[in-house]
Amino acid sequence: MYTIEKEIGTIIAGSLSDGFIMRISSSIDLDNLKAGTFVSISGTEYRFFSMITNIYLESLPAELVQYPPTSTNNLLWQRVKQRYLHATAILRPMVALNNRLERSPVTSIPAHFCPVTTVAPQEITAIFGSEKDDRETYFSIGTPLEMDVSVCLNIPKLLERSNGIFGKTGTGKTFLTRLVLAGVIKNTHAVTLIFDMHSEYGLQARKEGSHESFVKGLKTLFPNKIAIFSLDPASTKRRGASPDVAIKLSYHALQVEDILSLQQELNLHPTACESAYLLEAHYKKSWLAILLNSGDKLKELAQEIGCHPESLSALHRKLKQIQRLPFFDQSLTHDTVIEQLLEYLQRGVSVIIEFGNFTSTFCYLLLANIITRRIHALYIEKTEKFLGSHKKEDEPRKLLITIEEAHKFLNPQTARQTIFGTIAREMRKYYVSLLVIDQRPSGIDPEIVSQLGTKIVAQLSDEKDIQAVLTGTHGNQELKTVLAALDSKKQVLLLGHAIPMPIVIQTRSYDETFYAALAESTPKATLEQLY
Ligand SMILES: Nc1ncnc2c1ncn2[C@@H]1O[C@H](COP(=O)(O)OP(=O)(O)OP(=O)(O)O)[C@@H](O)[C@H]1O
Numbered sequence: 001m002y003t004i005e006k007e008i009g010t011i012i013a014g015s016l017s018d019g020f021i022m023r024i025s026s027s028i029d030l031d032n033l034k035a036g037t038f039v040s041i042s043g044t045e046y047r048f049f050s051m052i053t054n055i056y057l058e059s060l061p062a063e064l065v066q067y068p069p070t071s072t073n074n075l076l077w078q079r080v081k082q083r084y085l086h087a088t089a090i091l092r093p094m095v096a097l098n099n100r101l102e103r104s105p106v107t108s109i110p111a112h113f114c115p116v117t118t119v120a121p122q123e124i125t126a127i128f129g130s131e132k133d134d135r136e137t138y139f140s141i142g143t144p145l146e147m148d149v150s151v152c153l154n155i156p157k158l159l160e161r162s163n164g165i166f167g168k169t170g171t172g173k174t175f176l177t178r179l180v181l182a183g184v185i186k187n188t189h190a191v192t193l194i195f196d197m198h199s200e201y202g203l204q205a206r207k208e209g210s211h212e213s214f215v216k217g218l219k220t221l222f223p224n225k226i227a228i229f230s231l232d233p234a235s236t237k238r239r240g241a242s243p244d245v246a247i248k249l250s251y252h253a254l255q256v257e258d259i260l261s262l263q264q265e266l267n268l269h270p271t272a273c274e275s276a277y278l279l280e281a282h283y284k285k286s287w288l289a290i291l292l293n294s295g296d297k298l299k300e301l302a303q304e305i306g307c308h309p310e311s312l313s314a315l316h317r318k319l320k321q322i323q324r325l326p327f328f329d330q331s332l333t334h335d336t337v338i339e340q341l342l343e344y345l346q347r348g349v350s351v352i353i354e355f356g357n358f359t360s361t362f363c364y365l366l367l368a369n370i371i372t373r374r375i376h377a378l379y380i381e382k383t384e385k386f387l388g389s390h391k392k393e394d395e396p397r398k399l400l401i402t403i404e405e406a407h408k409f410l411n412p413q414t415a416r417q418t419i420f421g422t423i424a425r426e427m428r429k430y431y432v433s434l435l436v437i438d439q440r441p442s443g444i445d446p447e448i449v450s451q452l453g454t455k456i457v458a459q460l461s462d463e464k465d466i467q468a469v470l471t472g473t474h475g476n477q478e479l480k481t482v483l484a485a486l487d488s489k490k491q492v493l494l495l496g497h498a499i500p501m502p503i504v505i506q507t508r509s510y511d512e513t514f515y516a517a518l519a520e521s522t523p524k525a526t527l528e529q530l531y
């Protein structure tokens, strides 16, 4: 049943816990054998799918070290190579397949001298699933190194937990996120809310390269399944489309909890936050309006609520910039925008929040906190209603909230107090989870990183970041070697819940071929039933 694949070595030692040692066949060209490659050990009952996690040149007899052959192209060299040169690789077994191509965890080991071969495409499909068999579940995200067959993410499993995409700048995180989100948007039971700081997801986005060129945004690919909410409608229009909704928020929308994430950004002293809480206790929803409008009466205000005048004036100074933000409207008392947003999500339309020219961290953190806190509260209500009624139509749609620069929301100092920390920790209880994108995972609370369900990791160069993404992962020492061997672009290590075993892939190209495949595989009915 198997296509016979190329033999690359034989098993000579090893264990279930430490992996197996393969002697590499002398016919294999070592420079072309790569860490992270997927191989298959043929036992009698099972084939053990394993990842090459390290490669060694074994030591030579003393005489050869002293008198190494001078040419690699003669009879002596051939003899030496066959007899003495000895390279090994460590294989980490991940999954076993029986001869009916059924998958199971690895609980036994192959015997001595079992052959190791490259993997057959149909085996990859048996392990990772295929879009052809089930378009709702599987979404192709790339190919294994040196192979031309799809590796798929299991989208429902991805949505069960919070997830992370990590990698240093320029490795392809944004491109990969667009791909993953296309998979989520395609799924009829899920929606996503994207906080799009740099306006890269909705309409066209720039592609690096010698020529200025552009790629399509998600709104262009799924016109009926995406709505753009913009903080800066003029900027959205300049890029070729009117936003579906222009965001206007009242001062009431902002709670003290929303500025806790901003403590570091604003260099806000804890006593300033305490005075904000005191204000909120006194004036409830009007606290911000009262604060911002009391410029010359701050001393009296401090006395009235019983806080230190200096901390209140520090708070005033730091939050004053809100008055200059055009998307805050002091005359509003009700935030219909948030209700509209929830309506879209309930209808199965994903929402992109575009920040346009408001690209400051201050705006990003503030808006993402306000909106996410409110949406989360509404999701809790909906979930509780559903748990009471058990009616299928009351069941909330799974919501994946996408944030970039995640360490700013989830650093150890603030993650405990903010809405994003809450969502990451409570996991899927309320149908809401996160997709966090970051180039500095070591800045995120380690407890949160270790709870992420699926991690997609591109090249990272800082040791602390590598450590951070692999903490709590089985076999992390070996995966570290694999991570270090990744290319600087379009290659990632996939780990966790949405895939049956860790694997290194060449990321699927986000280009014309992808758009065409997507159009073909998205059922028209999915789009029609929305409108
Ligand atoms: N899957 C892909 N398909 C096509 N091109 C890609 C892909 N991944 C990366 N690229 C190329 O690499 C460039 C950088 O990718 P991207 O903008 O996603 O990096 P990034 O990790 O988000 O960087 P930053 O941290 O600076 O935001 C892109 O402009 C594109 O040219």
Ligand SMILES: [Mg+2]
Residues within 6 Å of the ligand: 173, 174
């Ligand atoms: Mg990016």
